[in-house]
Amino acid sequence: MKKLLRYLILTVIAAVMIYPLLWLVGASLKSNDEIFSSAWFIPKNPDFSVYIGAWKTVTPYTMGHYFLNTFLIILPKTIFAVISSVLVAYGFARFDFPLKKLSFALLMGTMFMPSIVTVMPMYILWSRLGLLDTYIPLTLPALFAAEGSFVFMLIQFMKGIPKEFDEAARIDGCGALRTLFYILLPCIKPVVVSITVFTFLWTMNDFLTPLIMISSVEKYPLSLALRLSADSTGDGYEQNRVLAMSVIGLIPSVAVFGLAQKKFVSGITAGGLSG
Amino acid sequence: MKNRTYHNPVGVGKYTGLLLISPFLAGALLLTLYPFVSSFILGLTDCGLIGQPELIGLENYREILSSREFLQSAGVTLRYAAILVPLKLIVSLGVALLLNIELKGIGAYRTAFYIPSILGANLAVVIMWQFLFTSGGLANQLLKLFGAQPAGWYGDSAHATAIIILLRLWEFGSAMVIFLSALRDIPREYHEAAKVDGCGSIRGFFAITLPLLKDVIFLNLILQTISALQEFNAPYMITGGGPMGSTTTVGMVIYDEMFRYHNAGYANAVSWTLFVTITAVVLLLFKVTGRIRKEQP
Numbered sequence: 001m002k003k004l005l006r007y008l009i010l011t012v013i014a015a016v017m018i019y020p021l022l023w024l025v026g027a028s029l030k031s032n033d034e035i036f037s038s039a040w041f042i043p044k045n046p047d048f049s050v051y052i053g054a055w056k057t058v059t060p061y062t063m064g065h066y067f068l069n070t071f072l073i074i075l076p077k078t079i080f081a082v083i084s085s086v087l088v089a090y091g092f093a094r095f096d097f098p099l100k101k102l103s104f105a106l107l108m109g110t111m112f113m114p115s116i117v118t119v120m121p122m123y124i125l126w127s128r129l130g131l132l133d134t135y136i137p138l139t140l141p142a143l144f145a146a147e148g149s150f151v152f153m154l155i156q157f158m159k160g161i162p163k164e165f166d167e168a169a170r171i172d173g174c175g176a177l178r179t180l181f182y183i184l185l186p187c188i189k190p191v192v193v194s195i196t197v198f199t200f201l202w203t204m205n206d207f208l209t210p211l212i213m214i215s216s217v218e219k220y221p222l223s224l225a226l227r228l229s230a231d232s233t234g235d236g237y238e239q240n241r242v243l244a245m246s247v248i249g250l251i252p253s254v255a256v257f258g259l260a261q262k263k264f265v266s267g268i269t270a271g272g273l274s275g
Numbered sequence: 276m277k278n279r280t281y282h283n284p285v286g287v288g289k290y291t292g293l294l295l296i297s298p299f300l301a302g303a304l305l306l307t308l309y310p311f312v313s314s315f316i317l318g319l320t321d322c323g324l325i326g327q328p329e330l331i332g333l334e335n336y337r338e339i340l341s342s343r344e345f346l347q348s349a350g351v352t353l354r355y356a357a358i359l360v361p362l363k364l365i366v367s368l369g370v371a372l373l374l375n376i377e378l379k380g381i382g383a384y385r386t387a388f389y390i391p392s393i394l395g396a397n398l399a400v401v402i403m404w405q406f407l408f409t410s411g412g413l414a415n416q417l418l419k420l421f422g423a424q425p426a427g428w429y430g431d432s433a434h435a436t437a438i439i440i441l442l443r444l445w446e447f448g449s450a451m452v453i454f455l456s457a458l459r460d461i462p463r464e465y466h467e468a469a470k471v472d473g474c475g476s477i478r479g480f481f482a483i484t485l486p487l488l489k490d491v492i493f494l495n496l497i498l499q500t501i502s503a504l505q506e507f508n509a510p511y512m513i514t515g516g517g518p519m520g521s522t523t524t525v526g527m528v529i530y531d532e533m534f535r536y537h538n539a540g541y542a543n544a545v546s547w548t549l550f551v552t553i554t555a556v557v558l559l560l561f562k563v564t565g566r567i568r569k570e571q572p
Contacts, residue, residue, distance in 0.1 A: 014387040036411025095292025096281040121310035144302025205396035223398040246399035
């Protein structure tokens with residue numbers, strides 16, 4: 001009985017959570033009139049041709065172009081983030097060194113630093129270096145382990161690996177880097193997957209940074225292209241096309257989340273990292 | 276302290292660790308400390324589009340504190356955080372408690388609750404949310420279905436604020452996941468022992484679960500507060516800050532001053548004001564909950 005009630009409450013909440021997304025998919029296939037006259041998500045006469053227009057977008061480029069742009073940001077960013085975070089976390093988790101406490105306090109500090117304070121001077125700096133409207137301001141920071149939560153998650157995970165593993169490798173003649181590579185890296189794979197997935201999702205979501213740094217439409221990532229389309233589509237005009245673009249824009253994130261879900265949920269819970 | 280010894284694995288000098296974390300240290304200097312200090316200095320100048328910037332001391336801050344626009348946005352932001360954060364904590368903890376049981380298909384529920392939080396910041400979802408609350412949108416359709424009056428969501432300040440709060444509340448999954456993992460760490464024996472002693476499930480929650488979750492609740496409280504006080508995307512895209520500035524957050528004021536009016540000096544002074552406010556709120560939360568910071572590597 002109690003169990004049934006629990007299922008019931010959970011189901012109601014789940015329905016409320018998921019319905020807007022179902023509605024989005026359904027509404028993209030509806031006519032403009034139907035979008036605003038029915039709450040039910042299944043369209044009466046689904047019109048798939050809207051997706052052709054959506055793919056073409058209202059800009060000179062297709063969605064494919066914006067996807068490619070986004071991936072050109074995601075790829076280096078992910079590689080940079082994984083390498084730098086692993087090295088830094090390894091230093092914190094396994095070695096003793098001068099200024100360690102201070103450095104760790106700094107790590108916590110940067111994690112809680114509101115990005116709004118740092119974004120404007122960085123904009124000015126990138127502009128002086130002549131790097132605005134390139135992907136460097138979006139990708140280069142990842143090389144410096146800029147995402148403190150990744151480092152933190154890795155430290156937690158590495159501390160769970162017995163130090164005896166390292167010592168055994170040491171006796172067999174492994175240096176610090178080889179120990180990291182052959183002993184720790186295989187153990188922290190789930191966290192590396194989490195970092196990859198989160199970098200992917202966060203970059204797909206990021207709006208403010210590209211809004212500030214990227215000015216030419218040709219280089220727009222997906223988020224800015226969506227905004228451009230939503231803004232240039234007036235009231236009562238091709239609403240379903242904007243919704244269809246949104247659906248297309250969400251597919252990569254949903255797919256990546258779906259693929260990685262099993263592997264990376266253990267990673268998030270271990271590190272207390274959140275979306 | 277002078278001749279402190281460093282306990283490192285065989286064959287490792289005391290600077291190896293420092294070398295390993297050097298990317299982080301360089302980043303902290305270049306990407307955090309430099310802009311942090313630079314922002315403060317800019318805030319002391321009248322740096323703008325025209326003319327050579329000059330130091331004007333605390334003039335910007337005087338202007339901020341007497342600016343009606345800023346004071347309104349500060350009120351909007353604080354009220355928004357004060358409503359959203361407790362709601363989000365209650366919902367995420369509540370759902371985590373419901374999920375913290377061995378049930379068939381619980382994983383599917385967890386995914387359903389978690390997905391909005393990873394998609395919620397995506398602009399596609401923000402656009403969707405904007406549609407949901409248009410005059411003929413899903414929200415009003417549902418209101419009609421239940422026999423209520425449809426609302427003009429974008430027309431008045433309370434409704435417009437509600438749109439943003441509902442979007443962020445819909446993303447409670449990230450906080451929930453943190454709660455869920457903390458709940459999993461509570462040994463089952465605690466509750467079993469309490470049951471033997473005749474303790475009901477509600478008392479069990481207040482006597483066992485809640486005290487053990489104190490740290491995690493606090494962590495979520497701080498994380499959510501910091502991000503709520505910086506809110507920008509949702510009001511910028513969904514309500515445009517209206518009506519009558521009732522959803523214009525401090526984050527939006529900063530953005531407008533910097534990138535629309537090009538008042539870099541003033542914008543940075545506003546961002547420092549926000550930073551000081553966030554720090555003050557966080558310290559206040561530390562104080563209220565009787566905590567001192569003690570983090571150890």
